Amino acid sequence: MKRSPAHEALPGLTRRHFFQQSGFGIGGLALLALLQPDLFRPRAAHAADPMAPRAPHFAPKAKNIIFLFMAGGPSQIDLFDPKPKLTALHGEKIPEDIIKGERFAFIKGVPTLLGSPYAFGRHGQSGARVSSLLPHLGRVADDILILRSVHTDHFNHAPAQIFMNSGHPLIGRPSMGSWLTYGLGSANGDLPGFVVLLSGQPDPGAGNTCWGSGFLPTAYQGVEFRSQGEPVPSVSNPPGITSAVRRRGLDVVKSLNEQHLLDAGDPEIEARIATYEKAYRMQTSVPELTEIAREPRAIHAMYGTRPGEASFANNCLLARRLVERGVRFVQLYHRGWDHHGGRDHDITTGLPRLCRETDQAAAALIRDLRQRGLLDQTLVIWGGEFGRTPMNEGRVEAPYVGRDHHPRAFTMWMAGGGIAPGLTVGATDELGYNVTEDPVHVHDLHATILDLMGLDHTKLTYRYQGRAFRLTDTSGKIIRKLQA
Secondary structure, eight states: OOOOHHHHHGGGOOHHHHHHHHHHHHHHHHHHHHHSTTTTSOOOTTOSOTTSOOOOSSOOSOSEEEEEEEETOOOHHHHTOOOHHHHHTTTSBOOHHHHTTOOOSSOOSSOBBOOOSSOEEEETTTTEEEETTOHHHHTTGGGEEEEEEEEOSOOSHHHHHHHHHHSSSSTTSOOHHHHHHHHHOOSOTTSOSEEEEEEEOOOSSOGGGGGOOTTSOGGGSOEEEOSSSOSSTTOSOOTTOOHHHHHHHHHHHHHHHHHHHHHHOOHHHHHHHHHHHHHHHHHHHHHHHTOGGGSOHHHHHHHTOOTTSOOHHHHHHHHHHHHHTTOSEEEEEEEOOOOOSSTTSSTTTHHHHHHHHHHHHHHHHHHHHHHTTOGGGEEEEEEOSOEEEEEEOOSSOTTSOOEEEEOSSEEEEEESTTBOTTOEEOEEOTTSOSEEESOEEHHHHHHHHHHHTTOOTTTOOEEETTEEEOTTTTOOOOOGGGBO
């Protein structure tokens, strides 16, 4: 067999030859390292001040976000998407061709259709259709956009919640709040740029993985504020420790961390230094922020707040106070919307209770932001990780009927911050099973939210493990129909 020139050259590439030639390259790298000592040190983005305000890619329509996350999956069939045909067929078996090959979380066999027991009225000049379970939201119908055509890829709580919050179903990716604060920083250096507020009953969801920073520096992860007791653990000094003593202690820790940073070059050390400094400043800013009792009596009546209690209403008022002070992203989790059936976990008793806990405060938040001139710059989002099926799950007998998880079609609403108010966008079929008009995938939703904040979702990236990652992964399109 005839040997190629490349084969003929191989015997000359000995180990001795390799080290003779590569020595020049290694020596050159060593010289560069002497001239630039931090050449090989991994640098955290914006390490000096991770939350310093940064310019967006283009002029934004919104500056802050309040995401009202209804963990568990609210029923769009009973709240925003009336289906007369479904009501007419109530109790009949769903046609098998519709669910052929479908996977459900709990439904077995061929389930029966379940019409909504609630009436829907038309509200505002827009004539938006809103359930009788949400009378307060109906009064601000002209301020909100109802999006009936959201769909997701996952039908179990934890992966669907992580997907809605991070664009990926597995733990380890940065959440949307982390991406936004990484890209834009925050306008208040004395408070976290990303704050999380919890209320409602614990559920089988994904927990704090929904507001983690993933592979971004930990300075960008969500900071959970508690409704009772100290808002943030250790925000106050221990007995006998003055602010001056704590300042001296932090200075010592800072000097040690700075020396460690010089030795190790780990960007997480820079994030740790910034976090300690932010925690010290929060000792002054957080107590003043969380004293909602100072709000006028009329504000408490509007929200339905009771200072000192752990409630969604208190958290809505606190969210307004946070964006008022320049916090970039505030996310409220109200848990318990998983209405499969069973006492207080069904659509006849549990769903009305959840609506009573949230309706007044959510509507009040919109009204309050509007009257303070903050609604135009604050994007308010309401929704869960998926919706509910138009069929009865059949877990228990009546009257405790419930619906299974439904990722194919569900409803969210948005207001303020560049959103076109008074519109209803998207549609589903006559049973509410599939999207038939203007489908919006979770990646599309994320792309649109980033666009409203002045960020190109294809350019907001972070390089990790050899590739550039982004919130929308490798897809996502901006839905212009949602924008004013």
